[in-house]
Amino acid sequence: MTNRAALTDSSPLSLLAKVPRITALFWVIKVLSTGMGETFSDFLVMHLPPLLAVGGGLLAFVVSLVAQFRTSRYHVWTYWTAVVMVAIFGTMVADIVDFVVGIPLGISTVMFLLLLAGVLALWYRAERTLDVHTINTRRREGFYWTTVMVTFALGTIAGDFTAATLHLGFLLSSALFAVAITVPALAWRWARLNAVLAFWAAYVVTRPLGASLTDWLASDHNDGLNLGTGWITLASAVPMIVLIAVLARRDAAVPEIIAAGPRTPETALES
Numbered sequence: 001m002t003n004r005a006a007l008t009d010s011s012p013l014s015l016l017a018k019v020p021r022i023t024a025l026f027w028v029i030k031v032l033s034t035g036m037g038e039t040f041s042d043f044l045v046m047h048l049p050p051l052l053a054v055g056g057g058l059l060a061f062v063v064s065l066v067a068q069f070r071t072s073r074y075h076v077w078t079y080w081t082a083v084v085m086v087a088i089f090g091t092m093v094a095d096i097v098d099f100v101v102g103i104p105l106g107i108s109t110v111m112f113l114l115l116l117a118g119v120l121a122l123w124y125r126a127e128r129t130l131d132v133h134t135i136n137t138r139r140r141e142g143f144y145w146t147t148v149m150v151t152f153a154l155g156t157i158a159g160d161f162t163a164a165t166l167h168l169g170f171l172l173s174s175a176l177f178a179v180a181i182t183v184p185a186l187a188w189r190w191a192r193l194n195a196v197l198a199f200w201a202a203y204v205v206t207r208p209l210g211a212s213l214t215d216w217l218a219s220d221h222n223d224g225l226n227l228g229t230g231w232i233t234l235a236s237a238v239p240m241i242v243l244i245a246v247l248a249r250r251d252a253a254v255p256e257i258i259a260a261g262p263r264t265p266e267t268a269l270e271s
Helices: 024-047 050-070 076-101 105-127 138-165 169-180 182-191 195-218 229-253 265-270
Strands: none
Touching: 024 050, 024 076, 024 138, 024 195, 024 229, 050 076, 050 138, 076 105, 076 138, 076 195, 076 229, 105 138, 138 169, 138 195, 169 182, 169 195, 182 195, 195 229
């Protein structure tokens, strides 16, 4: 585990870090992005020919990641645009596995769990760290975004698994994942769970939490409020964009927020 004093303001990583500092605002935006990605993906598939919707999602996903990889350091709008595109396309990938390929949700959940474990194992074997605040090389950035993509697909499938296969419905699934996301933080604080493991565990749960909540709001009266995917997408996107703008303004007004160097996992979880 990274020592609190190991990274200081003079750390060269401060000029190269490609991900944001992990604060409470990060988690709020992350949950909003997952919910918005879920309903916007459904909206596109329902209102466009499926091939056009998936093809457009793939194109936007690739373009956003190319833009992210071309930057030399963390840029607020570039990073969060990539996250949103991953959320949208990750939902499409999960839906293809479920509805097109026809793999049962329980099996696909296990498959993506194993895939995530494999990606993290390869990342750790190559870099000897999974700390997101050390994303300062192209290879680490590649591992990071591969992991993010798998977590989004896994979270989508896991949310559908609890709602449909386990018959919990979207509302109870939302409550389940709301409780689940507190477990890593509490385990880190009270049981000394490894901070990096706690981060990734919470990161995975943000996806089914946000997706289950927006699915409940958008879906029909049999299992939701039937508010519609378009309106719920908008209701998620507006506060998300406002909060990203707050981050951008804060970083522009106080550039040392970026230049001060990355946090350790311990301080990140304290925020």
